[in-house]
Amino acid sequence: MNTIITSKIIITMLIPMITGLLVMFSGKKPNLRDSWSTLGAILTFVSVLSFLPTILDGKQLKYTLFELYPGVSVMLNLDGLGVIFALVASFLWILASFYCVGYMRGLNEHAQTRFYVCYAVSVGAAMGAAFAGNLFTLYLFYEIVSIFTYPLVMHHQDKEGYWGAKKYIIYLMFTSKAFLLPAMVIIYVLAGTLDFQTANIAQGIFPADASRVAIGVAYLLCLFGFAKAGIMPLHNWLPDAMVAPTPVSALLHAVVVVKVGVFSICRVMLSVFGVNVLSETGLGLFTAYFVSFTILMASVIALTKTNLKARLAYSTVSQLSYIILGVAMLTPNSITGGLIHIANHAFAKITLFFAAGAIFVASGKKDIKEMGGLGYRMPWTMMAFGIASLGMIGIPPVGGFVTKWYLALGTIDIHNWILLCVLLLSSLLNAGYFVPVFLQGFFGKPLPEDAGVTGSLEKQPLVMFMVVPLVITATISVVIGVYPDLFLDLINLMVKS
Amino acid sequence: MEKYLILNTLNYPILSMLLIVPVVGAVVAMFLRGDTLLKYWSLAVTLVTAIISIPLWTGFDRTTAKYQFVELRHWFPELNLNYVVGVDGISVLLVLLTTFVMPLCVLCSWTYIQTRLKEFMVVMLLMETAMIGVFLSLNTVLFYIFWEGMLVPMYLIIAIWGGARKDYASIKFFLYTFAGSIFLLVAIIALYINTGTFFIPELMAHTYSFSFQMWVFIACALGFAIKVPMFPFHTWLPAAHVQAPTAGSVILASILLKMGGYGFLRFCLPIAPAATYYFVPVLIIMSLISIIVGGYLALGQTDIKKLIAYSSVGHMGFVTLGIFLLNDGGIKGAMLQMINHGITTGALFIMIGLIYERTHSRELADNNKLGMMMPIYVTFLGIFSLSSLAFPGTNSFVSEFLVLFGAFDKYPLVGALAIPGAILAAAYMLRLLQKMVWDDSDGHVHHGDKSHHIADCNAREIVQLAFLTIFVFWIGLHPTPLLDVMDTSVAHLIHQVDAGSILPDAAHQGEHHALLNDAGAWIKSIVSF
Secondary structure (H helix, E strand, C coil), X not given: CEEEECHHHHHHHHHHHHHHHHHHHCCCCHHHHHHHHHHHHXXXXXXXXXXXXXXXXXXXXXXXXXXXXXXXXXXXXXCHHHHHHHHHHHHHHHHHHHHHHHHHHHCCCCCHHHHXXXXXXXXXXXXXXXXXXXXXXXXHHHHHHHHHHHHHHCXXXXXXXXXXXXXXXXXXXXXXXXXXXXXXXXXXXXXCCCECCCCCCCXXXXXXXXXXXXHHHHHHHHHHHCHHHCCCCCCCHHHHHHHCCHXXXXXXXXXXXXXXXXXXXXXXXXXXXXXXXXXXXXXXXXXXXXXXXXXXXXXXXHHHCCEHHHHHHHHHHHHHHHHHHHHHCCCHHHHHHHHHHHHHHHHHHHHHHHHHHHHHHHHCCCEHHHHCCHHHHCHHHHHHHHHHHHHHHCXXXXXXXXXXXXXXXXXXXXXXXXXXXXHHHXXXXXXXXXXXXXXXXXXXXXXXXXXXXXXXCCCCHHHHHHHHHHHHHHHHHHHHHXXXXXXXXXXXXXXXX | CHHHEXXXXXXXXXXXHHHHHHHHHHHHHHCCCCHHHHHHHHHHHHHHHHHHHHHHHHCCXXXXXXXXXXXXXXXXXXXXXXXXXXXXXXXXXXXXXXXXXXXXHHHHCCCCCCCCHHHHHHHHHHHHHHHHHHHHECEHHHHHHHHHHHHXXXXXXXXXXXXXXXXXXXXXXXXXXXXXXXXXXXXXXXXXXXXXXXEHHHHHHCCCCHHHHHHHHHHHHHHHHHHCCCCCCCCHHHHHHHHCCHHHHHHHHHHXXXXXXXXXXXXXXXXXXXXXXXXXXXXXXXXXXXXXXXXXHHHCCCEHHHHHHHHHHHHHHHHHHHHHHCCHHXXXXXHHXXXXXXXXHHHHHHHHHHHHHHHCCCEHHHCXXXXXXXXXXXXXXXXXXHHHCCCCCCHHHHHHHHHHHHHHHHCHHHHHHHHHHHHHHHHHHHHHHHHHHCCCCCCCCCCCCHHHCCCCCCHHHHHHHHHHHHHHHHHHHCCHHHHHHHHHHHHHHHHHHHHHHCCXXXXXXXXXXXXXXXXXXXXXXXXXC
16 A cells, blocks of 8 residues: 655645635625635635545555654545545535525525634534544544534524534534543553554454453444434434524535544544454444444434424434444445445435525425425426435435445345345335425425415526535436446445455 | 752753742832833743743753752751752743743733732732742752742732632631641651651652651642642632632632642652552542542533632642553643643633623623624633633643543543543533523624623733643644653653552561551551442
8 A cells, every 4th residue: 555645635624724714804795705615615626636546546645744642643644435525525515605605695694704614614624534544633623523513503593593502512522522532542542553544444453462342342432422423322413403504404414514423433443443353343243233223213203204304304314324334234345335325425415405495595495294386386406306315215326226236235245134124124214205205396285375376486596506506416416326436446445455 | 969960051040040030020029110110020020030941941851850950059058958949851841831821920910900019010929939939949948938938929819809708718728728738847847857858859769668658648648639629628729719810810720739739749759659559549539539520510600710710620630630640641641731721721710800801790691692792702712611621632632631541541440430520521611612602692793782892802812812822732733842841750750659669578567657557447448448
């Protein structure tokens, strides 16, 4: 494995942070401010893209910024897993920054400057997490994400907002202090370093004679410590965080924040503990069963929700666990299925949230029951919603199918019929809560006050700002379903070792 | 004597100058007229002291555990008593902390102190000498003189410039601390009778019988535990902090509390190593109780200053925990935690003083929703609050991590029991931050309403806070230079303790003391339970 030491990789993380500063100082000029956001997003994406050829070449980029203590440092290391997450998050930020303009101006929201600053810094910190080269760096950026998304969750500054934000920060801070901090210390005591083993996912960083009990404890602490992944029973913050403006729910609570959690868990499983240790101790299979409960239970809860965003939130909880399920099965196919879902879920779920937000801005509707016949007034939005739903259910040619295919192959590799049944059952449940939304949109009966109104809602300029991004994301989720090669190549780099 | 020392090689007596400059400054201040002149004079004196102390950092030899920059003068030859001052890796950072915090104390009193300014500045400068003296003394008599010398100025600072219940607070402070130092004096005399010297390195090298060590340890530890303060001796601290003026609180938090931790490292560990090992379980349990009780009480406070005061109890619990882990991670973590607590909590007290000058209240309910009115203040508050809750990338994280590392390495259960302290720290600091920044505000400033207007930080205040912010991130991201300074001395200390804890049998059988044996058996029964 070639490792190139270069300070260039700091750029990706710095651009969003600088964007945040520029936004802060141009708060008085909304057009300039919003252009900074978009520009920052584009540059971030380009910078990630520029590292892609090197990574595809099988090399890794590495840079140590600060050394705190031997084995504990702020170190960036970009490999296949990190680049998938960074690519997806930075690309979606571009679309989200357009979408934000439409949403925030469409609703004439207050404190928009604060909103954009925190938004940019959160994305920057997520980039840092994607690039993290050791557990401390990951923890550092994980915590920065928590702190900077707090003002976004309480953005409306009403009772609901404060309550949701309080719950949010309590869940995230409590778990990180109570579980992650000791986990990190235990890992350091056992291994003498916190640096990831990125060259080989099989080995992990522990010496062969490390106590298996201590490793098990550290693993469980990590699993629960990264509460952003929304594994039950620590998922409850996510539905309440949906009080935030929809662009926050869309980018952060469907892509960036929750994916930081899931990404961190995958990273810890693959680069700290390693496949060998997890399979030898049975922790992998335990995790697979454990998250299976979340997959099914969250889907059942989603069925009962009639508020569109709440339903999407529970769907997110359920879908995130697919990623962990895939990695936990510890076979090449299942890991591929799990990791590719980082991208597939991101594109599909952001489309769904974008659609929910566009519907809210254009028509003021939040509840699924009210959306009868809306498909005729917002055809693009509803079609995109339909396509993304197919992705969630796992129907070809949308990306979600690739995930389910590899995950199913993984269950067959380990001859585990229970997990295969979980997959199939959860797909049925997914269909159970997504199809009715689509049907309601096109075939449902409009509310009495909407009857007879047929004018399109998508023609207003600000709504256009929202519809165009969501059409693009829906298209891409089909494209990566048909051509998943880029992501498969990146994952292969890791899995083949 | 010389084998413990490296005499000062600079061409001026740096340590004596650190002691003399503030005293001379205080004497001159007595003759100055005009408040403005006095303020600038005191600032200049403290700044000069800080500048004089810089060679201690740049010229410090990091490869030796010997005392450096030493000055040796004969004082009372017939008592074998010399004037001897010096620094090693354990004390040098605390000296620097003192010299650099003092200018900030003068700055934060700039408008806060409205009455008897001259006396205030004189007392502050005398206080500086006494504090530096404690860290520099290599002689128990000198140490004790400075130790008691701190008591009176601090008493005056609370009793004259304090808040509404200043009499209660100052007397309580005085009695607690004085009670502790009396035992210290007994220990110093006992050590002299036993060995015939006051020179600390020689006292460390001497081997004492186990029962003698027990008594010395108890006498010293009591004084230091009160100073730290360790549960259950912590009750003077919230009273003193709440009533003291800002500068008093800053000195108290940043430097005075460190005397306890320093005392443990300088006296208890090396002089009574066997007793230290004997008492480790008790002291670790007390540290854990301090960590949790301090955090838990902080969570319930509505007075901001009290909240930070109780948080100090919790933070200092990590210091004593680290010290009595007696391993490299623990002691380095503890020493770094002392510096970090000085920086972060000092800054938080400055911030409280700053808001008190504006709203004249320390209640959380009167100081909320500041986010829109005081953006700069709130930014600093955010930084120091995060630092206080040991956010990664800030200074406290490094020290907390090291202490936890030491704990999990040696006694995993102790580490696990300290974790609730870290959780509580996050809880009370985030609660404070949420209430002060937003609370239930609707996000709109009351522009037209003049009565709601509170001025944001001015340049003087920004300089103070920005100066401390540099250290928050510097230590948070690059603590290696500080850890390097401690390295050799800590290794030497651990060696001293380990070597000293194995007593020859003869020493064990030395002077048996019935009462002590009873006490020992009693403690053992508690510990084994």
